[in-house]
Amino acid sequence: MLVAAAVCPCPPLLVPEVAAGAAPELDIARAACAEALGVLAAARPDRLVVVGPAEQSRQGPYQEGTRGSLGGFGVALEVRLGAVQGVGPGGGKPDWAAPERELPASLAVAAWLLQRTDWSHAPVEGLGVGEPFAAERCIQIGKEIVARAERVALLVMGDASACRSLKAPGYLDERAAEFDAEVARALAAADVAALEALDAALARELMASGRAPWQVLAGAAEGAGLSGALLYEDAPYGVGYLVAAWS
Structure with a gap:
């Protein structure tokens, strides 16, 4: 059963x-992310699953302790999924015989957020999703995630549209603001049906990397009766960033 969820953007600039x-x-966005992670901790989950967008070669599961790097963004910084410094998976001594596959950027940012808040409340695993995952597949994945433990929390990474201004990565698209506003409304209201109904083709055109992760959240939240709160909404650099907490 899903007991809580945090939704955060995933730009490396965090x-x-x-x-x-x-x-x-982005100080305000970072503070909002920390607040959302606090909601996850307060829910006392048995397991935390981090879901984020990934290119096809990096889609799939990642175990606790998997290494991530931000070296591709000009910083020699490494992170480990769900592990505070000096502590291995499950709270024991470090044993980094992790698989060679490296975390996608979205999960690396999530790992940094978790380390920043000294996450030690539950075991962590990661999942990379994205194109060409259809809504139905994402929703089914969400249902399967919550069926595996009694109390599951989700940390859902993903950006809204990247077309909010002339200098945005996708240039200005007049449809972007309306799309982002609908996502923000759905996250604020924990509106599962609205997230499930997001137009995958439109999201792809608007470069909204959060579409698939949000629909995984929707599948996981079906019947959970959670309420939502929107903690942050802005579009710096022409990209929509949203932070929300469901509990």
Whole structure:
């Protein structure tokens, strides 16, 4: 059963070392992410599953302790999924015989968020999803995730549209603001049906990387009776960033 969920954006710029001099611009977003993770901790889950967008070669499951790197963004910074420094999976001594496959960027950012808050409340696993996953597949994945433990929490990574301004990665698309507003409304209301109904083709055109992870959340939340709260909404750099907590 899903007992809580946190929804966070996944730009590498969330990591201050990557943002460098621009780091203060996302301080409010980082604080909102920390607040959302606090909701997960308060729910006392048996397991935390981190879901984030990934290119096809990096889709699939990742075990606790898997290494991630932000070296591709100009920073020699490594993270481990769900492990605080000096503590291995499950809270024991470190044993980093982790698989060679490296975390996708979204899960690396999630791992950084978890380490920043010293997450030690439940075992952690990761899952990379994305195109060409249809809504039905994402929803089914969410149902399967929550069927595996009595109390499951989700940390759902993903950005809204990348077409909110002329300087945005996808340039300006007049449809972007309306799309992001609907996602924000759905996250604020924990509206499972609205997330399930998101238009995958439109999301792809608007470069909204969160579409598949949000629909995994929707599948996991069916029948859970959770309420939502939108903690942050903005579009710096022309990309929609949303932070929400469901409990």
